[in-house]
Amino acid sequence: MQRLSSSQRRLAIGLAGLAGFVDGVGFLSANGYFVSFMSGNTTRLAVDLVTDTHMARIPALLIGGFVLGVLAGGVVALKSGMQQTRNVLILVTALLLGGALAYALGSVALSVGCMVLAMGALNNSFQRDGGSPFGLTYMTGALVRFGQGLAYWLCGKTVPGFGGLLALWFGLSSGAVAGALAYSQFGGWAVALACALSCIAVLATIRIGPDPTIHHDGE
Incomplete structure (x- = not known):
């Protein structure tokens, strides 16, 4: 996280929030399973x-379905050069739109399937050098790294940027709260709100511009 620009860090936290939103909606739509x-x-x-x-x-x-989504997003990322974040998010937006249309047509299962594919693809948003330096839809690794950073801090050592990992977790968790609230109000139609949020993320990537080079830092 610390090797991203400030705008890229904000985008990453926002995308973690999107992932939490979709997972909250998907969890309730799928009766206790995760997307x-x-x-x-x-x-x-x-x-x-x-x-x-x-x-x-x-x-x-x-x-x-999640692995298939990761595969699709990975192919898009590898073919997109310095626009991979933007293009991966366009794919995510299209899949979430598919989820909204599926719900409109009465297929909750297909809607959940589209959400799963979208979340798999989302993890390729910051792919560099054959992998992603941090996860957007899962936070176990981020929390481990944060806890390790605290241990280093207590022992008088510095670990630059470990606080950003907590910000990712907060983004995911607050997004999940928003997703649960949206589902309580709109039911499965909440996936359409997720699609709108993803559109905003695409616009943000256009404003940020081409992807910077990101090196793995262990997150």
């Missing part, structure tokens, strides 16, 4: 395999 948190779905898959084999297909499909 971006695949560790949770992996646990659900394992438990369902033991307690209700028939239900195990749901987390299995969600995990597969």
